[in-house]
Amino acid sequence: MSEPLVIIGNGMAAVHLVDELAKRALGRYAIAVVGEEPRLAYNRVLLSAVLAREVSRSDIELRSARWWDERGVTLLYGRTATAIDPTIRRVKLADGATLPYSRLVLATGSRPIRLGVSGVELPGVMTFRDLADVAAIEVAAQRRARVVVIGGGLLGLEAAHGLAKAGAQVTVVHLMDRLMERQLDCHTAGMLKKAVEARGIAVLLDSETVAIIGKRRVQAVALKNGPQIAADLVVVAAGIRPNIELAHGADLNVDRGIVVDDSLRTSRPDIFAIGECAEHRGVCYGLVEPAYEQARVLAAHLAGETAHYPGSVLATNLKVSGVNVFSAGDFIGAPGTEQLVFSDAGLGIYKKLVIAKGCLVGAVLFGDTADGLWYVDLIRGGGSVEPMRDDIIFGRALAERKAA
């Protein structure tokens, strides 16, 4: 008889977990997936492409209804889990239904941080996390609408790009002194700013939003020591916070995220967490590749294999068409590391590789990002790159040929 396995969250981590589990232990578990969003799981990473009208909603669906059906999964989408009772091993849903489990996986993702300033509740102030947000933004951002995006990180820039492509007049307001400061060094961030501005998007750095102003709906954004910027729409992209409330209510160990060990197990042996809601060795990842790596390890574990998750190398790729930016690992360069730099202002190419004790530990690329994933593999592999040191900055083709 199959054991009941309940997965809460119908996002990217959950899909990958079901996929991996079906390959390894089809039939061992009777799987039920509970998802709050009223649709099949989709590729959240491509939301900015939907906003920019580069792809349609159906293009980003991760798996068809038939795919779920063929794997025997009970898919409960449009349903919200409201509580877990670990003593009787049941999940309660908002409509009063309860689901029994022998194993439970939390894959509840994150939600956008709401700014702590006045006016955030005004109509016309939005976030950018799911397809419902995209639909709301599309309605609000009529052609030539004046849009202020608060936050110059990856999400903010992708939202800004999507909106500008759809015909809006966009200003990005960023608190820090450079764009994407968590992923880019100063030089690359400077190149990115120029490239973004060249696409008709205004960028204000060192700018703190102190209030959102409006009577019946948003009219402007007020900056500390700065002007008010007129706005018909404000998109807040100021970071994310893991969804930990269910875990908290069930007395699981939570910190910023739901604390898990190297088996993705929470403080209860029959409850696991993966994806953006999980905190592993003090880190909550906000990217999809770590969620997939965690899903693979958990699937192996649930299938009875020995598997451990050691943590992930962070790698980021900005998806703004025509602006290629990539970074991975220690891209700044901790004290004691060496840096290899290639810069060609004419071609708009900049590459920096960080090497520690003969191994590649970080990379930041602008303009030509074709070798980004190869650099990530080298960082993950942890082997010496000394044999290809003279050529590694010029990319895989040359470096591997000459090292052979």
Ligand SMILES: Cc1cc2nc3c(=O)[nH]c(=O)nc-3n(C[C@H](O)[C@H](O)[C@H](O)COP(=O)(O)OP(=O)(O)OC[C@H]3O[C@@H](n4cnc5c(N)ncnc54)[C@H](O)[C@@H]3O)c2cc1C
């Ligand atoms: C616009 C955008 C662009 C991005 N670009 C990139 C990128 O380029 N590269 C990258 O690596 N990452 C990117 N990300 C991040 C990436 O999408 C996430 O890391 C990934 O989706 C995490 O997967 P997850 O399954 O943990 O969470 P999610 O995909 O968020 O899934 C969680 C699901 O759980 C549901 N849920 C939450 N609570 C409950 C509940 N109580 N009951 C039922 N369901 C619940 C939520 O509604 C949601 O559908 C981007 C994100 C956004 C928004």
